[in-house]
Amino acid sequence: MAGSLMAASRKAPSISSTTIIATVLLAVALVFLGCLTAYRPPKSAYHALFLSLADNATASRHLHALTRRPHVAGTPADSEAAAYVAAAFSSYSLRAHSAPYEVLLTYPVRRSLTLARSPQDPPVAFDLVQEVFPEDPSSRFAGEVMPTFHGFAKSGTAAGRVVYVNYGRVEDYATLRGMGVEVNGAVVLARYGKIFRGDIVSNAQEAGAAAAVLYSDRRDFGGGPGGKAFPEGPWLPASGVQMGTVSHRPGDPTTPGWASVRTCERVSLEEVEAGGGLPGIPSLPVSGRDGEEILRSLGGQVAADDWQGVEGGLVYRVGPGPGFLNLTYEGNQTLVTIQNVFGVIEGEEEPDRYVLLGNHRDAWTFGAVDPNSGTSALLEIAQRLQKLQKRGWKPRRTIILCNWDAE
Incomplete structure (x- = not known):
């Protein structure tokens, strides 16, 4: 028994050495083969x-x-x-x-906006044009810029005294109700920011407004009192207008949930509007300059501090009126x-x-x-x-x- 154990112990180193040698040879071979193939870093x-x-x-x-x-x-x-x-x-x-894809899009056909500062004053028309800067290299293509509008805005004409509604949020209308300000039948003036522009228009409709005008306030988009606008700085110029859709439906509103291909089924715009996917009142985006001009026509109570514009600027009042707006928008729907x-x-x-x-x-x-x-x-x-x-x-x-x- 002892002899056999000693024999076994003498054979063990031989097996172990063979294994080590084979392992080393395999490793060398793998390294060599690796050198022959493309190196792939970690x-x-x-x-x-x-x-x-x-x-x-x-x-x-x-x-x-x-x-x-x-x-x-x-x-x-x-x-x-x-x-x-x-x-x-x-x-x-x-x-x-x-x-x-074949999708339904809207483009502007006709727009107009006039302001009467009081019942005795004649209405003044806004030109609704963004300024062109000759030093801008892109100015030679300015004629190709589409007139300012809201995608999928409701076509129609509306007129009424102006009410300033801050950002047009639900809580802003609650504030106005608390102040005793009547919005029903008014044309509301709201500034861009805080919520989606489509919600600004929908909230105005829910409050009974006849139309909505959206502008870009210097406080939010002009860099404040010392902000420099384009072309001297990065901020939106006084004539700049923000455009965008007011549709609440993702994609083509007439194909909710399926692809908009040439032969697909489509629902009518009337059905989409009835379901809340499109606004039921006209809207128009205007510049900060035009927005301030409308604000100057308003009387009534002074708006709260967080409803005001840039420090040291115009004092905002909520109306209604005496400023009176007449808005017309006509768009076409095209596949x-x-x-x-x-x-x-x-x-x-x-x-x-x-x-x-x-x-x-x-x-x-x-x-x-x-x-x-x-x-x-x-x-x-x-x-x-x-x-x-x-x-x-x-x-x-x-x-x-x-x-x-x-x-």
Whole structure:
């Protein structure tokens, strides 16, 4: 027994040495084979590469190209921008494709706004035009800028004494009721901010207003008392107007819950309006300058401090009147073709699981900040991902870069 144990103990080192030698040989072989194949750095190295592969000059060139002209959804300029994005995706070796949709959009036909400061004064018409600055390189395309309007605004004419409603929130109307101010039948003046513009119009309708006029207050969009407006600074100029939709439905309001393709079923605008998806009173966006002119026509009680504008400026009163507004808006509803553009990088391990990154492309005017700062960043990401792929990187899941139209 003892002899057999000693024999076993003498054989053990021999087996162990063989195993070690085989392991070392295998390791050497694997290292050698690794040298013959492409080196794939760790994930953290790809992250560092992504950040260092390019500079912002490329994004700047994309932004300049995308914002050269106004490109409202459904216009030829918007189609050109879609083609530019698709071409950029393809140049970066992404599988690019466009998906067309037939959607209902609205465009302005006729607008007017007049103010009578008192029953004895003749009405004065606002020109409803944004100032053009000759030193702005984009000024040569100013003639292509669409007149100021609200997307999906109710067409119609309304007139009434003006009531200032602050931001047009539910609590603002409660404050007015507490002050004994009658809103029913009035044309309300509300400043942009705090809530969605569509809610401003809907709240006015719920309060019994005949129409809503929305303006951009210097306190919120002019940088305050010392703020410098464009072109001297970054803030909205006195004639600047904020545009946007007042629809409460995401996407095409006539195709709630399904894709807007050429042969699809659609509900009527009357049904959408009855269901609260579209406002039932006219509305119009105006500039801060025009908003202040309307405020100067108001009497009545002085508004609370948090309803006031810039410090040292005009004292805001709530009305009603004596200022009297007459508003007309006429829009048309048109089925137009839009293009969503996609760039795809297929995943290596889970190709049927997707990572989506995107933004919209269309703009109410030139859209340098909103939305095309995002589109240019999206194209910069596409370029950097292409460079990573050339160095051996592959995504685990499929990446889809999305550039939406008709936000």
